[in-house]
Amino acid sequence: MKKIALECFARKGYHNTKISDIVKSAGVSQGTFYWYFASKEKMTLELIQDGREKLVATVAKGYRREAGTVTDMELSTRRLLTELFQFAESERHLMVLLLLKGQGADPAIQTAISQTWQTFGDAFKNNIGRASELGMLPVDPQGVSMRSLLLVSLIEGTMSKWLFGPEHDVDYRSEYSAEQMAYAVAKFEFYGLMGDPLE
């Protein structure tokens, strides 16, 4: 039932998904929903909690960075991004909740989503910090928080647009593969628009 609810949320948003929609799709009665979940809100929080765990696991799995040259760093970033984009693709309905449709929901849900992204962002912030200390990145007087802000914005934004396109369509498929995205984003992350993409 959770899976069905997730799809409904993805397609119609939190508020526009009625319990009756979910149970109709699941082929059970209204009462059954309340046998499994205390309320609509509680169920959504479970959904987000589940999603957060998967997302964090993916980040942890992707982040195997051996210290070394900038090229090593770029490579390992590419590996992480590939994992991330692949995960996002395989969990579109979850991502639409986390990236977009949670916005219309109730405060408790918003908070849960924000925390998820904060956990996500922290992983990147730590990494940039470590890389700076190792002298692999130029020192930034505005500190690590600005850089991680830029970085996370970039990743969240590209993920969202790659998955759902400009219209936020759940069934949108980009012309680019997860690997291509990871390559392009990693390149941009390190070298910006000036980076030689052919290199």
Add this chain to the structure above:
Amino acid sequence: MKKIALECFARKGYHNTKISDIVKSAGVSQGTFYWYFASKEKMTLELIQDGREKLVATVAKGYRREAGTVTDMELSTRRLLTELFQFAESERHLMVLLLLKGQGADPAIQTAISQTWQTFGDAFKNNIGRASELGMLPVDPQGVSMRSLLLVSLIEGTMSKWLFGPEHDVDYRSEYSAEQMAYAVAKFEFYGLMGDPLE
């Protein structure tokens, strides 16, 4: 009344803002709302339409790019971004609707918001295209669409995080000024993490 509605939407989201909230804040009666607007949805669409015009005007105003060196380009980008961040700051309530809280709303509203961002993105896409043709940017085999995707994601994301912080709080104030953000984003846009920020 529009202004008040915008603030309500910004604070509570579209669905959680009731007509009765708006009119109570405005000090008028329910009926009066329906004398001015055909419906909640229509009013919101007006709000977005107004916002789109202002946003486009700001982009148009900021984009005065004289062809020249990459440094010229960076400079003019910085000017545009400064305008944008300043505009966003002065129109927080509008931006929260466009960037975040429109997500919970009805399809027509979502579409209007998407179109607004598409208009926004097109301006950047055209510019990158022209710059590539003039040989100011390395040629990218994945074309201009990937680059504008990255760029717009970066700008939208940083704007959102700068304005509302990690918790999406309407009253959040960043430690960075609009100018600082514009500088950092422009730098990152052109040179990525490797760009020497002290240069």
Add this chain to the structure above:
Amino acid sequence: MKKIALECFARKGYHNTKISDIVKSAGVSQGTFYWYFASKEKMTLELIQDGREKLVATVAKGYRREAGTVTDMELSTRRLLTELFQFAESERHLMVLLLLKGQGADPAIQTAISQTWQTFGDAFKNNIGRASELGMLPVDPQGVSMRSLLLVSLIEGTMSKWLFGPEHDVDYRSEYSAEQMAYAVAKFEFYGLMGDPLE
């Protein structure tokens, strides 16, 4: 609408009275109920509050006791009880809520009813206290609280049985008039079963 609700409560009890019953009797829509009252509970509390005020006013009106002989006291008690029984008869629906049907309701309502009877009981307690001090009543070693407990129990109980009969029927009418009840209760109050009722 309050009046209609009171009658419904009187006939069916709090829980067995649905909002739909009330509005159907009133000939309005469900929504209208919620225009006037915040909730079923809030409305019932208003009902009880209104009732308490009337009840207290009646007690105040009836209690004009000039110090004097025991016969004076009995007479003034009879006057008070007459007022009370007449009031109860004219407000049957209120009394059924206060005396009986409030029992099935929610905690807040129960509390409000309890407080009403406490206010009621205090009036009697004060009076017995004063009468004892003036030497009009034999001194009771168990103090005034036992006596007022007995007295209030007697009055509440007889009122309830006189109004609604053994079956708690709202439409029950006793064979005794309010005056007859007041006479009998006052007699019993002062002399018990041994009091010569013909005197």
Add this chain to the structure above:
Amino acid sequence: MKKIALECFARKGYHNTKISDIVKSAGVSQGTFYWYFASKEKMTLELIQDGREKLVATVAKGYRREAGTVTDMELSTRRLLTELFQFAESERHLMVLLLLKGQGADPAIQTAISQTWQTFGDAFKNNIGRASELGMLPVDPQGVSMRSLLLVSLIEGTMSKWLFGPEHDVDYRSEYSAEQMAYAVAKFEFYGLMGDPLE
């Protein structure tokens, strides 16, 4: 399970006690309830039936009145009341259902409770009748029904207030013992407020 149900009813009232509450307290499943009882209502009726039998037995046990003087009568009344108050104390949860919380229940249950009290009242009525015939009580032109009404009201009311206090709290304990109550009520019953309580 009946015992547990009785306690639940006593604490929360009939309607506010859910089957799920009862079975949770009993440590069995919902289905088990319906293996033992046909329905919530039927079970409650059983509860009341059981209670009625015990109550009647208590009255029967207490009522051993030898004809004689008024003092004999007062004494035997005191004995009966002592039995009654002791029984009530030992069966608080039953009494709260019979005296108070049955009010919110369904018609069939109300009727069963009313009948219980009628049975109860009849015992007293018969007794007063016999005492009047034997010339032990002054003749009352309003007949025996008024007197028994007063008497039963007094007893039910004092029992209720003694057991549960002004707030109808199941766990309330009066400062008076069952014997003290019986003494005071019997005194009041025969001599009213004028009775010399020290005699």
Add this chain to the structure above:
DNA sequence: TATGAATGAGGTTTCATTCAT
């Protein structure tokens, strides 16, 4: 222009009861 009482469809949630295992 402006009011505010009235509407009613539809939302989430409750809970006594059933039934296959």
Add this chain to the structure above:
DNA sequence: GATGAATGAAACCTCATTCAT
């Protein structure tokens, strides 16, 4: 005997919208 998942009717309540004044 006992379970617990499943049911569905019906409850309370919400809120965008209407309309007589």
